[in-house]
Amino acid sequence: MTLEDAVAVDEPDDDIGLNPVHSTAEPFEICVQVTPGRCEMVLSGELDVFTAPLLRHRMAEMSDELGTELVLDIGAVTFIDSTGLSLLVSQHKKLKAHGAELVVRSPTRMALRLFAISGLDSVLTIRTAGDDA
Amino acid sequence: MSSDDSVELDTLSDEGALWRLVTALTGTATPFEVAEVFTKDGPASVGGTFANMAILTRESNLVQVVHRPAFNPTVVTQRGTFDLNAETPACEAIRSGLPVLLASPAEIAARFPALLTEIEQAGLRSRASLPLRSATGESLGAVGFGWPDPQVFTAQRLRRLDLVAQLIGLALERATGHQFDPGQADRLPRVLETMPNAFFSLDADLTITYINAEGERLLRTSREDVLGSHFLDAFPEAAGSEFEHQYLRAIESGRSVVFEEYYAPLGGWFEVHAWPDRDGLNVYLSDVSERRNSEHQQAVALDEVRHAHARLTFLADIASRLHGAASRAELYDRLSEAVTAMVADWTTITVPAGEELVRVAASHRDPVLDGLAKRLVGGYPHAFDGPSPGVVVYLSGKPLRLAELAGHIVTDLDDSIASAAYGRTLQLLGDGPGLIMPIFSKGDVVAVLTMARTKGESFSDDDVEVLTQVTESVSELLEEALHLETQRETASALQAAALPRTLPSSDRLALAAGYRAASEGTQVGGDWYDAFELQSGRIALVVGDAAGHGLHAAALMTQMRNALRAHLFDSFGPSESIAKLSSFIATQEPEAFATIICVEIDPITGEGIWASAGHPAPILLRRNGASQHLRGKPAPPIGSADPQSPDRPMEHPFILNAGDRLVMFTDGLFERRGVDLEIGLTHLMITTEETRTIDDPEAACESILRGMLTGTHEDDVCLLIADLRWVP
Numbered sequence: 001m002t003l004e005d006a007v008a009v010d011e012p013d014d015d016i017g018l019n020p021v022h023s024t025a026e027p028f029e030i031c032v033q034v035t036p037g038r039c040e041m042v043l044s045g046e047l048d049v050f051t052a053p054l055l056r057h058r059m060a061e062m063s064d065e066l067g068t069e070l071v072l073d074i075g076a077v078t079f080i081d082s083t084g085l086s087l088l089v090s091q092h093k094k095l096k097a098h099g100a101e102l103v104v105r106s107p108t109r110m111a112l113r114l115f116a117i118s119g120l121d122s123v124l125t126i127r128t129a130g131d132d133a
Numbered sequence: 134m135s136s137d138d139s140v141e142l143d144t145l146s147d148e149g150a151l152w153r154l155v156t157a158l159t160g161t162a163t164p165f166e167v168a169e170v171f172t173k174d175g176p177a178s179v180g181g182t183f184a185n186m187a188i189l190t191r192e193s194n195l196v197q198v199v200h201r202p203a204f205n206p207t208v209v210t211q212r213g214t215f216d217l218n219a220e221t222p223a224c225e226a227i228r229s230g231l232p233v234l235l236a237s238p239a240e241i242a243a244r245f246p247a248l249l250t251e252i253e254q255a256g257l258r259s260r261a262s263l264p265l266r267s268a269t270g271e272s273l274g275a276v277g278f279g280w281p282d283p284q285v286f287t288a289q290r291l292r293r294l295d296l297v298a299q300l301i302g303l304a305l306e307r308a309t310g311h312q313f314d315p316g317q318a319d320r321l322p323r324v325l326e327t328m329p330n331a332f333f334s335l336d337a338d339l340t341i342t343y344i345n346a347e348g349e350r351l352l353r354t355s356r357e358d359v360l361g362s363h364f365l366d367a368f369p370e371a372a373g374s375e376f377e378h379q380y381l382r383a384i385e386s387g388r389s390v391v392f393e394e395y396y397a398p399l400g401g402w403f404e405v406h407a408w409p410d411r412d413g414l415n416v417y418l419s420d421v422s423e424r425r426n427s428e429h430q431q432a433v434a435l436d437e438v439r440h441a442h443a444r445l446t447f448l449a450d451i452a453s454r455l456h457g458a459a460s461r462a463e464l465y466d467r468l469s470e471a472v473t474a475m476v477a478d479w480t481t482i483t484v485p486a487g488e489e490l491v492r493v494a495a496s497h498r499d500p501v502l503d504g505l506a507k508r509l510v511g512g513y514p515h516a517f518d519g520p521s522p523g524v525v526v527y528l529s530g531k532p533l534r535l536a537e538l539a540g541h542i543v544t545d546l547d548d549s550i551a552s553a554a555y556g557r558t559l560q561l562l563g564d565g566p567g568l569i570m571p572i573f574s575k576g577d578v579v580a581v582l583t584m585a586r587t588k589g590e591s592f593s594d595d596d597v598e599v600l601t602q603v604t605e606s607v608s609e610l611l612e613e614a615l616h617l618e619t620q621r622e623t624a625s626a627l628q629a630a631a632l633p634r635t636l637p638s639s640d641r642l643a644l645a646a647g648y649r650a651a652s653e654g655t656q657v658g659g660d661w662y663d664a665f666e667l668q669s670g671r672i673a674l675v676v677g678d679a680a681g682h683g684l685h686a687a688a689l690m691t692q693m694r695n696a697l698r699a700h701l702f703d704s705f706g707p708s709e710s711i712a713k714l715s716s717f718i719a720t721q722e723p724e725a726f727a728t729i730i731c732v733e734i735d736p737i738t739g740e741g742i743w744a745s746a747g748h749p750a751p752i753l754l755r756r757n758g759a760s761q762h763l764r765g766k767p768a769p770p771i772g773s774a775d776p777q778s779p780d781r782p783m784e785h786p787f788i789l790n791a792g793d794r795l796v797m798f799t800d801g802l803f804e805r806r807g808v809d810l811e812i813g814l815t816h817l818m819i820t821t822e823e824t825r826t827i828d829d830p831e832a833a834c835e836s837i838l839r840g841m842l843t844g845t846h847e848d849d850v851c852l853l854i855a856d857l858r859w860v861p
Binding site: 048 | 680681745746747768772811
């Protein structure tokens with residue numbers, strides 16, 4: 001996906017109650033591309049207790065357009081905490097219940113390790129960058 | 134502007150130019166002279182750059198057009214003689230008797246394609262031609278105008294064009310002898326009488342020589358009364374006024390003047406154009422009271438808008454500074470800082486405690502004095518029966534303004550040493566106007582806000598009004614902060630209740646545990662540990678981490694801890710107990726997410742098993758050998774499983790030998806933002822290794838927590854240690 005294709009870029013803001021303590025962190029961004037039956041969200045920054053609500057909000061907004069496959073590209077996500085993991089899991093379950101699939105794409109080494117430690121590698125559909133080719 | 138590329142004719146039209154045109158026309162005697170004047174002064178009167186004049190010779194139906202060519206504008210030249218049927222704007226205007234308006238090159242091209250090039254070469258992009266008629270309606274010719282930009286011909290602009298056409302028509306009529314009345318030949322009275330604007334003339338001695346009908350009406354006088362009178366005799370109130378001053382200046386300098394002035398006897402504002410000629414001064418007046426009044430109202434309205442905007446910005450700024458305070462103490466701190474930054478030089482906040490007001494926050498604009506101000510916090514209370522102005526405000530519930538805040542307070546202090554120190558501190562913070570305001574919550578004064586300005590500027594009524602709004606918003610935030618405090622206390626209590634009060638102990642197995650709340654933020658997390666003896670004599674050890682923060686996470690944690698306890702106690706073993714918990718949570722709390730590790734150890738043999746749902750494996754520190762993360766595959770976390778077929782975690786066996794140490798923990802211990810996960814885990818491994826020489830598990834636990842939690846940590850942390858001992 002190229003950025004030119006992006007239809008929306010979100011930056012975190014305060015209107016959904018973000019705690020400003022982590023203002024030093026790089027901004028969390030969600031870049032969305034929708035094609036029929038498929039939606040891609042390219043995430044960057046830290047997916048944590050402060051930014052997970054943004055992603056949840058965005059997914060809820062997009063719920064009609066998610067299609068049968070939602071690809072979350074986390075190649076540029078630098079940190080995931082338990083709230084972030086929890087969101088991935090809850091979205092995975094939600095999509096599965098509707099006959100769709102959440103694909104976590106391009107996890108970093110850190111994310112792969114985290115998925116292994118937490119046993120989520122057997123739950124989530126994880127696609128490394130090479131799988132797309 | 135009604136269009137982006139059009140020019141606002143009205144703002145460009147020069148009233149002075151119109152009246153120069155009128156005056157110049159007074160001297161014209163032939164059609165050619167009229168054309169000479171019109172082509173010179175006509176364009177500016179309509180904000181244009183070009184004018185021509187077409188004179189119709191009725192007998193031959195020939196149209197003679199004169200203009201000033203662009204290459205030599207000093208001379209009026211005959212442009213040519215056209216048949217009345219020619220396709221030119223002037224001929225069409227004469228034929229139709231209607232204005233021909235060409236607002237843009239496109240319109241010129243559409244109606245007079247043959248002329249487009251010529252018009253554009255003259256630097257014009259819009260044209261207008263209007264017919265000239267005598268007083269009896271006889272066609273005399275046409276006047277043409279040109280502009281360098283496209284125009285929008287509004288009704289107002291058309292009126293202006295028509296007015297100029299009428300003037301030229303009258304002048305031309307007179308010059309050609311049509312309807313010419315020699316009795317009125319003197320100073321163009323005929324033209325001036327028809328003007329819709331007030332006009333009068335003065336001679337060099339300021340004697341009124343002429344006034345038109347509109348002038349009589351506007352100035353509420355009659356020509357019989359004022360003609361031949363000195364201007365100041367006719368209008369005595371103008372003596373010494375801007376009117377007299379400007380008229381004299383115009384006559385003396387020989388230059389025209391334009392000004393706006395209020396004339397009290399008529400109660401109105403006048404726009405005045407006055408220009409001198411060889412006989413004296415011509416004055417054109419228009420009543421602009423309506424515009425002035427509306428401008429004034431606009432200015433007042435604009436000022437109010439600006440003011441309201443500034444106030445809203447201020448309130449929004451304060452609100453953003455106060456938003457998110459997790460406790461009343463934090464809110465008071467933030468309020469004190471915000472008020473100091475924005476409206477005062479120093480600020481203190483006191484709250485009632487017992488029978489006195491106690492200072493809970495203080496700030497000073499100056500960083501050095503801020504340190505001094507902060508030393509007031511907690512000290513120098515004001516007794517309710519004392520004279521402190523803060524107490525007065527607290528008891529009355531009304532704001533209080535003082536001219537010299539520090540001086541006022543110091544005067545009433547007793548002569549104790551403490552009071553002397555307090556007084557000196559206040560004087561050092563700086564004296565000046567003060568404002569003391571009550572802060573209410575649910576109808577009671579719950580705090581007193583004291584503000585001082587050290588540079589002399591008093592607190593205005595407006596300040597009081599705005600700060601009242603601030604304190605009102607603080608009231609709401611206080612209730613919110615109190616709610617958060619209560620929630621946090623409840624969550625803390627739940628958290629504390631979820632942790633076992635005592636750990637089972639035996640000669641063989643020594644346990645120690647530690648819990649650290651997050652240092653950043655204020656929410657209570659969902660980490661817990663548990664340890665208890667089973668009926669079999671084995672020891673169950675549990676460490677868990679429920680995602681989320683606050684009351685909900687704490688409640689969920691308690692629920693999971695109790696459920697797991699029951700299953701383990703019923704001898705289901707770690708794997709089955711976790712599976713049972715997993716399916717229970719999947720149906721009861723579908724949004725929940727937690728990781729759990731469960732260990733059972735036989736304290737006699739040292740045999741153990743562990744199972745995990747998404748939780749990091751424990752570290753085993755061997756007395757003989759390196760420490761290691763126990764190997765084994767965790768099941769997915771609680772809450773990620775399919776409720777119909779919950780994952781059953783694998784049970785992994787291990788053996789604790791005498792002198793070995795098992796370390797269980799939550800991810801908060803090794804996970805850091807910006808720190809690689811492997812580095813965090815390795816750090817933990819090394820820190821654990823370093824406890825090899827520490828026999829006491831309590832001390833080892835403290836050592837690991839201290840080693841890992843340097844600086845701030847934003848997640849809460851649990852650590853549980855089990856040491857297998859030698860038994861003599």
